[in-house]
Amino acid sequence: MIVTIDGVAASGKSSVAGGVARALGMPYVSSGLLYRAATLLALEAGTDLGDAPALLQLLERSPLRLEPLPEGNAVFLAGPQGERDLTADAHTGEVDAGVSALAQLPELRGWVNARLRALTPPFVAEGRDMGTAVFPGASAKFFLTASPRVRALRRVKERLDDVDAVEAALIARDAKDRQQSQPAADAHRIDTSELDLPGVIAAVLAELER
Ligand code: CDP
Numbered sequence: 001m002i003v004t005i006d007g008v009a010a011s012g013k014s015s016v017a018g019g020v021a022r023a024l025g026m027p028y029v030s031s032g033l034l035y036r037a038a039t040l041l042a043l044e045a046g047t048d049l050g051d052a053p054a055l056l057q058l059l060e061r062s063p064l065r066l067e068p069l070p071e072g073n074a075v076f077l078a079g080p081q082g083e084r085d086l087t088a089d090a091h092t093g094e095v096d097a098g099v100s101a102l103a104q105l106p107e108l109r110g111w112v113n114a115r116l117r118a119l120t121p122p123f124v125a126e127g128r129d130m131g132t133a134v135f136p137g138a139s140a141k142f143f144l145t146a147s148p149r150v151r152a153l154r155r156v157k158e159r160l161d162d163v164d165a166v167e168a169a170l171i172a173r174d175a176k177d178r179q180q181s182q183p184a185a186d187a188h189r190i191d192t193s194e195l196d197l198p199g200v201i202a203a204v205l206a207e208l209e210r
Contacts, residue, residue, distance in 0.1 A: 001139045002123060002135050003020065003024070003123075003124045003140050003204075004125050004126075004138045004140075005020065005124060005204070006130050007142075007144030008174050008177075008181060009151065010151040010155040011146050011192060012197065014072070014073070014126060016142075016192075016197065016204060017030070017125075017126035019197065020208075023205055026123050027124070029116060030068070031116055031125065031130060032099075032126070033087070033090060034116075035099050035102060035108070035112060036091065037064050037086050038111070038112075039098050040089050041058055041077070042058060050101055052105045055105070056107055056108075062077055065077075075087055091158070093161070100176035101176075103180065116130075116134055116135075125138070128181040131184035131186075133180070140207065142189075143184070143188070144190050145191050146191065148167050155170065
């Protein structure tokens with residue numbers, strides 16, 4: 001069983017996927033965290049975010065491990081001194097601003113998708129194109145939306161930033177991610193603007209029980 005939860009930036013995908021996964025007793029997998037980790041490594045190495053061959057070379061010599069825990073996904077880089085946890089560094093404003101450029105590259109999408117398809121079900125997969133490009137045969141698909149203002153207000157709690165600036169950045173990122181963010185025709189769409197987190201999780205679980 002694979003359940004996909006896609007949606008626009010800061011629509012609550014990770015928190016909802018985590019809650020649904022815990023209720024179902026299975027892991028959830030954050031595809032965005034792989035795009036973010038790759039972007040972080042590129043920014044640290046000074047690699048051009050549009051240079052697919054250089055990015056793939058960098059990823060080949062930087063072994064990343066995604067830990068799909070139900071409480072929250074983490075990503076680690078293996079190194080001579082042991083593993084480095086990249087998770088917090090992958091959620092900065094710099095990574096937010098750069099990730100869409102890397103995520104546009106078909107080669108980098110292939111790199112992420114191969115890692116996701118190698119995982120053994122059951123799991124909940126969360127991102128933009130889980131129900132379309134990556135797992136078109138998923139058992140159930142969801143697509144989350146919310147108004148830009150609501151999403152900015154949610155994210156500002158995590159980023160301690162100005163809400164207008166966060167809203168503008170989310171709208172800009174949605175535009176750059178538009179191509180891979182089209183809902184699957186058979187996805188259940190949930191507008192989360194008026195719902196709290198337990199409400200969205202309950203709506204997903206109710207649909208799964210039908
Ligand atoms: O939670 P938030 O929407 O802020 O970000 P995320 O899900 O961690 O995704 C970060 C970025 O990765 C997105 O802005 C996209 O550029 C890219 N992404 C993608 O292209 N396809 C996916 N399936 C997941 C993420």
